[in-house]
Amino acid sequence: MPNSLNPFELIARRWQPSARFVERAALATVVMAVVIVVTGGAVRLTESGLGCDTWPRCTSGSLTPTSELGIHGAIEFGNRMLTYVLCAFVGLLIIAARARQPVRRSLTRLGWVQFWLIMSNAIIGGIIVLTGLNPYIVSSHFLLATALLTIAMVVWQRSREGDGAPRDLVARPVRQLTWLLVGATLTLILLGTVVTGSGPHAGDAREVHRIPLDWQEITQLHVDFVYIVLGLTVALWFVLRAVQAPAAVRRTVLELLGVLLLQGVIGYVQYFTGLPEVVVGVHMFGSCLVWIAVLRVFFAQRERPTLAAVPESGPTGDHESLQPETPADPGPAPEPAASSR
Template identity: 30%
Template sequence: MTSSNSLTNKREHLFRRLALLTVITIYLVIIAGGIVRSTGSGMGCPDWPRCFGRWIPPTEASQLPSNYQQIYGAKLKGEIEFNAAKTWIEYINRLVGAFSGLLVFALLITSVSYLKNDKRVFYGSLLSFILIGLNGWLGSRVVAAELAPYLVTLHMLLAILVVFSLLYVMTVSYTGHAEVEQIAGKKSLVTGILLITMVLSVIQVLIGTQVREAIDEVIQRMGYSERHRWIDSLDYRFYVHRSFSLIILAFHLAVIYQLRKFSKGKGLLANLTNVLVVLVVVEILSGVVLAYFAVPAVAQPIHLTLAIVILGVQFTTLMLLNADRISKNQEAHLPHYSKV
């Protein structure tokens, strides 16, 4: 192996590690966003990019102007008494988001080494950078619009697209460096069921954002002291979301059955199938906890994050099901290939 090939391999190894770290960080951003929503901290910083006009948020009301209630009262949704916990929850969410943006930028820079071997990695990284930049800008619009529901939903959709684009880049870069078992026929059937499951799962996530909006409306009427009455006060959106989960479960069972039936050997697909089983069960249990145990704040970000993780596992599985096509496109450049 020449020194040039060795350097290229080191760069690509670094890229794969960085891609994995970036995906994990994006999920941390989603967790942070879920915590912001569950604690009602969305307007903890009523301005953007600063927080109460400061780069470092205040920790007590004495650090704010004496007339801060008049300045920020409308944006604070009636909670005109300064709440340091909510302010710092929102600020930390912004910091994690900014860090993820830096990682995606670093990923774009390191993806330049793939321009000769596989341009999809570079252009996928470029797309990820554009999407996360757009979502960062949209986050500022969410604050400016005082958590307008349609912007919150669009913000979530873009986050899902960022996850998909990063997982695409990571999966393509790992092709040839991990073993993927063969599917004995029926691949088109498994792929079709999986695609339908993904579409239904995205719809379920969007319905979930509407349920969250319904909960916010209930909170405005009842306050946090009446948490035990929130679920009983929800409208049809909650019941659609709950009933739709049964359809989602049925399609997941079909996907899992088909993958286990037609997979040959124990590779990434088998492992992802096992992970998918666990995730779906835990997701359902977290939904039960939310519905029957007075919507505990800790369960809300878990429920949301698990839904996005499940989408990520579905997308990665879909990519690996077609790993033979990816490998064929890389044969001219990679010395080793996955067993597909």
């Protein structure tokens, strides 16, 4: 009885989560991915990047922060502990997706991708501490967190749709314009990490190596890409309106436009007020919202049909296969009754 040794199978026999529960578990991983990004920014903005001076321990003689490390040690260690909280949410998602019948293999696989991204980023976080906040590794740390947020969004989207083959709701040129928008937004996020690596908020009060670039020039390039992304968003909305795309698709573009405008205002405020820590933190939160909004635009342009479980024909008859749901064939129309006259 090999199945009796499988903990996922044991859980599935005793617990059948609803589709709504799986969807909420997926959404929780999205929220936690954003929390990790924002709290990681708080570590840098409070100069707590080396609050724990080694890794995986906090100090050479203690796993947890000591009183000598003060608030900086508590902030850095607290951010490390959030990794375990995120793992718990991802673990709940994997278990729920595995226990749900029929099993959504796509969700469980993507859940495991999230888990290994978390583990990889935890190791990179340790390398950041051991290298004294190397700005290039710090940038990769943020980009991997963005990858985690991306996978979390994919899982959330997949939890609300079927496992059938995707079907485009817009024409191919519109999808290509959307891909261009996604690429420009990724470039915008990448430039944001370069601004961080060369800017004044190094992550620690001590002298820390920075990317040897003029951060104001990089900031200007970053702003230029903001206008590119903004222009592509406006162009996409007009195209969708011209081709009479579904209202839900157009609505996601308007939501993205609103987020971009708000993020632009925050960006200008932080620049002209001397980069105050609180405003920079809000801007980091805004970058997560921008990326989420872009992904929603991308996801809204296609749909996946639900698959129904259909018994396979065979000698045992106890196996099931997944086939697209199709309406039953009503058969030929009945012949009209002969007149009695």
